[in-house]
Amino acid sequence: MTPDRLDARVLALDCSADANRIATTLREIVGRRFRRRGAVVALSGGVDSSVCVALAVRALGPSRVFGLLLPERESSERSTRLGRQVAQQLGIEYRMHDLTQTLDAIGCYDQRDDAIRRIFPEYGDGWKSKIVIGGGLSGQFNFFKLVVQAPDGRTFAERLPHPEYLQIVAAQNYKQRIRKTIEYFHADRLNFAVIGTPNRLEYDQGFFVKNGDGSADVKPIAHLYKTQVYALARHFGLPEEICTARPTTDTYSLPQGQDEFFFALPYEQMDLALWAHDHHVPVTALAAALAVTGDQAELIYRDIEAKRNAALYLQAPPVLCDPYNPVPLTTTASHTGVAEH
Amino acid sequence: MQDIKAQVKSYIAENFLFGENVGFGDEDSLLARGVLDSTGVLELVMFLETTYGFKVRDEELLPENLDSLLAIEAYVRSKLDGRVPAAVVHPSR
Numbered sequence: 001m002t003p004d005r006l007d008a009r010v011l012a013l014d015c016s017a018d019a020n021r022i023a024t025t026l027r028e029i030v031g032r033r034f035r036r037r038g039a040v041v042a043l044s045g046g047v048d049s050s051v052c053v054a055l056a057v058r059a060l061g062p063s064r065v066f067g068l069l070l071p072e073r074e075s076s077e078r079s080t081r082l083g084r085q086v087a088q089q090l091g092i093e094y095r096m097h098d099l100t101q102t103l104d105a106i107g108c109y110d111q112r113d114d115a116i117r118r119i120f121p122e123y124g125d126g127w128k129s130k131i132v133i134g135g136g137l138s139g140q141f142n143f144f145k146l147v148v149q150a151p152d153g154r155t156f157a158e159r160l161p162h163p164e165y166l167q168i169v170a171a172q173n174y175k176q177r178i179r180k181t182i183e184y185f186h187a188d189r190l191n192f193a194v195i196g197t198p199n200r201l202e203y204d205q206g207f208f209v210k211n212g213d214g215s216a217d218v219k220p221i222a223h224l225y226k227t228q229v230y231a232l233a234r235h236f237g238l239p240e241e242i243c244t245a246r247p248t249t250d251t252y253s254l255p256q257g258q259d260e261f262f263f264a265l266p267y268e269q270m271d272l273a274l275w276a277h278d279h280h281v282p283v284t285a286l287a288a289a290l291a292v293t294g295d296q297a298e299l300i301y302r303d304i305e306a307k308r309n310a311a312l313y314l315q316a317p318p319v320l321c322d323p324y325n326p327v328p329l330t331t332t333a334s335h336t337g338v339a340e341h
Numbered sequence: 342m343q344d345i346k347a348q349v350k351s352y353i354a355e356n357f358l359f360g361e362n363v364g365f366g367d368e369d370s371l372l373a374r375g376v377l378d379s380t381g382v383l384e385l386v387m388f389l390e391t392t393y394g395f396k397v398r399d400e401e402l403l404p405e406n407l408d409s410l411l412a413i414e415a416y417v418r419s420k421l422d423g424r425v426p427a428a429v430v431h432p433s434r
């Protein structure tokens with residue numbers, strides 16, 4: 001269905017019905033398909049994980065949902081505060097693990113800072129950093145800039161050479177991967193499944209860490225646009241601060257919006273652009289909806305396709321080099337499938 | 342004059358294709374043929390900067406400069422000659 005006019009109405013949900021349908025499916029997957037006794041959800045204080053835990057509670061009941069708060073020394077205080085608030089509001093058991101010592105021991109901060117110092121030799125204690133994306137909507141290839149802030153507040157930016165970009169991202173990815181390790185510790189301990197929290201924009205465009213936040217047993221909102229996730233958050237009565245917050249990464253020491261690190265547009269516009277792309281909406285209609293030129297709308301589509309192409313590796317499960325054809329199971333165990341990454 | 346096209350082709354074949362000859366032509370889009378992706382472009386940029394000794398400016402990171410062997414050759418020659426490349430991003434773009 002293509003409406004006469006492209007606007008946020010194309011993303012409207014019947015929140016009550018959709019939440020119940022997702023919860024029913026989630027209960028089926030966790031209980032029947034994977035035969036786990038409940039679900040583990042890491043709570044970032046953001047809207048995605050908050051909606052996921054609310055869905056899990058609706059599906060399984062609060063006693064079968066275990067929450068985790070997983071801050072490290074560069075996390076925002078707000079993440080832990082809001083994550084705790086959601087856990088308490090939903091009445092689930094939760095635990096906090098501070099990852100700082102683990103990340104320090106494994107070299108996360110040192111490896112990242114070594115790469116940063118190859119660009120800014122004076123970078124050290126009291127400095128902060130983040131990466132911002134460039135290109136894309138100006139027709140350029142995407143590239144990344146390193147932004148650092150000195151203790152006195154002066155900021156500097158430099159385009160990242162490829163090796164330094166890779167090393168900084170690899171080091172930062174330790175954060176997501178250590179978090180996932182802890183989630184699976186508790187999932188194994190409790191015989192629970194792990195809930196993954198990507199929304200459609202993140203899943204489709206590859207905004208996740210492979211074997212980090214991209215790893216999970218079930219991803220209940222990966223088909224939902226960010227706008228729809230916010231709608232569900234309001235449906236569940238989650239804290240207003242979560243329902244109105246702009247998405248951030250909470251991964252780098254400087255504040256970083258998702259649309260300056262990865263997405264080319266604010267999420268409301270990204271939602272519309274992705275919807276339009278997948279419904280074959282002409283470039284002219286997208287341009288009108290976003291109040292951009294036809295050339296810019298064309299570049300938005302091109303950027304979506306480039307990121308989707310790059311996401312194929314991240315989404316791919318391990319690939320076998322030869323066919324693997326086991327004898328089909330004849331028992332109910334055949335219901336246990338393989339989680340999609 | 343150094344054979345820029347041959348050098349770049351050799352680099353791409355060795356680094357992105359593990360030395361296999363997949364037979365892309367001088368005018369073929371390296372992106373469309375799946376030879377280059379967004380990460381590969383940044384590797385290519387580093388190769389051009391270290392091999393030819395110039396800085397690729399942000400506004401020059403365009404498919405018009407980097408998406409085929411012919412485009413790359415023309416871009417490198419303009420940089421080596423101290424000319425403005427054929428394609429740069431304008432503020433209004």
